[in-house]
Amino acid sequence: MSTFTLPDSNDIRDTIADCLDSLGIAPQSERARIIENCLAPVMLLFEAGETACAAGPQERAVFAYFLSLMAAQARRSCAASVAASSTTERRKALEALAQLSDSEINFDDTPHLTKEFWDNAITGAFYKGE
Numbered sequence: 001m002s003t004f005t006l007p008d009s010n011d012i013r014d015t016i017a018d019c020l021d022s023l024g025i026a027p028q029s030e031r032a033r034i035i036e037n038c039l040a041p042v043m044l045l046f047e048a049g050e051t052a053c054a055a056g057p058q059e060r061a062v063f064a065y066f067l068s069l070m071a072a073q074a075r076r077s078c079a080a081s082v083a084a085s086s087t088t089e090r091r092k093a094l095e096a097l098a099q100l101s102d103s104e105i106n107f108d109d110t111p112h113l114t115k116e117f118w119d120n121a122i123t124g125a126f127y128k129g130e
Contacts, residue, residue, distance in 0.1 A: 006046045012039060 007015075016035045020026040026034050052063035097105070 006043065006050060009039060009043065012042050012046075016042065 013035050016038050017031065020031060020034060049063060049067075053060045
């Protein structure tokens with residue numbers, strides 16, 4: 001029995017979009033282009049998985065092993081570029097925020113800390129000493 005079933009292309013697009021959301025690396029203006037650029041390679045990967053898994057359990061194991069190698073390589077090669085771009089974006093956002101006066105900053109989504117919160121606060125909980 002095959003463990004890879006080729007999903008509908010719209011499902012793959014949705015999954016790629018979810019991935020972009022969770023990584024937080026794609027500006028809205030580039031999402032459609034990125035999704036389309038990823039669609040064909042992802043579909044080919046699923047087709048390769050179907051073929052390997054249909055051939056037998058040893059082939060399935062080899063395919064799964066190479067998928068894990070590819071994933072590890074992709075994480076290593078992408079991590080630096082994603083970190084650099086998100087660091088640059090964060091730095092720009094923080095610099096823009098630093099230019100605002102306190103009255104210009106919207107704190108509406110910040111939870112109000114009640115007296116009960118402060119009564120239960122623990123001072124120095126993460127202090128390790130010297």
